[in-house]
Amino acid sequence: MDKNKYRDEINFKELLKNPIRLFGFVFPGTLLLIVVVGILYVKSVNDISFNDISKALPASVVITDLEMKKGATLPAVDLAIVKNAPVELIQKGRELYDATCSSCHGAKGLGDGSAGAALNPKPRNFTATSGWTNSRSMIGMYKTLQEGILKNGMAAYEYLIPEERLAILHYIRTLAEFPEITDSEVSDMDLTYGFSNEITTANQIPVKLAAEKIIAEGSKEITTVNYAINYVKYHEADIDKEIFEEYVVNLKRLATTLQNNTNLSDFNTFKTAVVNDPLNFGLNSRLARQPEAELKRVHLSFMNLISKSNIK
Numbered sequence: 004m005d006k007n008k009y010r011d012e013i014n015f016k017e018l019l020k021n022p023i024r025l026f027g028f029v030f031p032g033t034l035l036l037i038v039v040v041g042i043l044y045v046k047s048v049n050d051i052s053f054n055d056i057s058k059a060l061p062a063s064v065v066i067t068d069l070e071m072k073k074g075a076t077l078p079a080v081d082l083a084i085v086k087n088a089p090v091e092l093i094q095k096g097r098e099l100y101d102a103t104c105s106s107c108h109g110a111k112g113l114g115d116g117s118a119g120a121a122l123n124p125k126p127r128n129f130t131a132t133s134g135w136t137n138s139r140s141m142i143g144m145y146k147t148l149q150e151g152i153l154k155n156g157m158a159a160y161e162y163l164i165p166e167e168r169l170a171i172l173h174y175i176r177t178l179a180e181f182p183e184i185t186d187s188e189v190s191d192m193d194l195t196y197g198f199s200n201e202i203t204t205a206n207q208i209p210v211k212l213a214a215e216k217i218i219a220e221g222s223k224e225i226t227t228v229n230y231a232i233n234y235v236k237y238h239e240a241d242i243d244k245e246i247f248e249e250y251v252v253n254l255k256r257l258a259t260t261l262q263n264n265t266n267l268s269d270f271n272t273f274k275t276a277v278v279n280d281p282l283n284f285g286l287n288s289r290l291a292r293q294p295e296a297e298l299k300r301v302h303l304s305f306m307n308l309i310s311k312s313n314i315k
C-alpha cells in the first residue's frame with residue numbers, strides 16, 4: 004500500500020517553517036474585507052460628513068424664516084420735506100411724538116419717560132450727542148424707526164407712514180442741536196426707502212411658503228409678467244435700460260419671481276435673496292458682487308417696473 008496516498012496534500016508543518024507562503028491563503032480574504040469596508044464607507048459618507056457639520060454648529064443657532072406680515076401702501080413722499088419741514092408737519096410730528104414716543108423718551112426728549120424707567124439701556128436722551136446706536140443723522144434715526152433696535156427695547160414703527168415718521172423726526176430735531184441734513188443724505192434715503200415712489204409693501208409670507216407658491220403658480224400664464232417684459236422692450240426711455248442690460252439674463256424669470264414674491268419689495272430681503280442665488284432670479288452673478296448702493300439702485304428700478312406692470 005502506498006503510504007503517500009494518505010499523506011496530507013498540504014504539509015502544515017512544512018508550511019509553518021516558511022510562513023510567507025500562508026499569504027496565498029489569506030490574500031483573497033483580505034481583499035474581500037477591504038472591498039466590503041470600502042463599500043460601507045462610501046454608502047454612509049453622507050452621514051459621516053453630516054455629523055461633522057452639525058458638530059461645528061453651536062447649539063444656540065436657530066434658523067428662522069420670515070414672519071407673516073400684512074402689507075400696506077405707502078404714499079410717495081415729497082423729498083423737500085425730508086430736509087425742511089413746514090410748520091404744520093412739525094406740529095403733526097409733535098402730536099405723534101407725544102402720543103407714541105414720549106412715554107419712553109420723555110416730553111422733552113430727555114429719555115426720562117415713565118414707561119422707559121425700567122429699561123436697560125434707557126431710552127435715548129435725544130439731547131445727548133454720544134452713545135447712539137444708529138447715529139443722530141436723519142438717515143440714522145429713520146433707520147431706527149424702520150427697523151427698530153429690538154434687542155434694546157426700541158420697537159420698529161413700520162406702521163407709521165414715511166411722512167409721519169419724518170414729521171416725528173423733525174419734531175425731535177427741534178428739541179436739541181442735530182447735524183445738518185445734507186442733499187446726499189436725502190438722496191440716499193430716497194434710494195434706500197424709495198420715497199419718491201408709492202410703495203406697496205405687500206403681505207410678507209415665509210420664504211418656505213413662497214417657494215411652494217411659486218412652484219404651484221409656475222405653470223400659470225401671468226399677464227403682469229408679460230406686461231413687464233413688454234414694458235422693458237417698448238418703454239426703454241422710462242426704465243433704466245443700462246441696469247437691464249448689465250444684470251438681467253432672464254427677464255421672464257426675474258419678472259415672475261418679483262411678481263410672486265411680494266416680500267422682495269423689502270430691500271434687505273431682496274438683497275439677501277439675490278446675493279445668495281442671483282441665477283434663481285434670472286440675474287447674473289456680477290450683480291451679487293456689487294456694492295450696497297448699486298444693489299439699491301437695481302432694487303428700486305425693479306420695483307418701479309413691477310409697480311408699473313401691476314394691473315389692478
Ligand code: HEC
Pocket residue numbers: 100103104105106107108118119122124125126127134135136137138139143144147148152155156157158160171172
Ligand atoms: C418702550 C419704550 C420706547 C418707546 C415707546 C419709543 N422708544 Fe425709542 N428707544 C427706546 C430705547 C430703549 C432706546 C435705546 C436703544 C439703544 O440704545 O440702542 C431707544 C432709542 C431711540 C432712538 C435712538 C437710536 C440710536 O441710534 O441710538 C431713536 C431715534 C428713537 N428711539 C426714536 C423713537 C421714536 C421716534 C419713538 C416714537 C415713535 C420711540 N423712539 C418710541 C425705547 C422706546
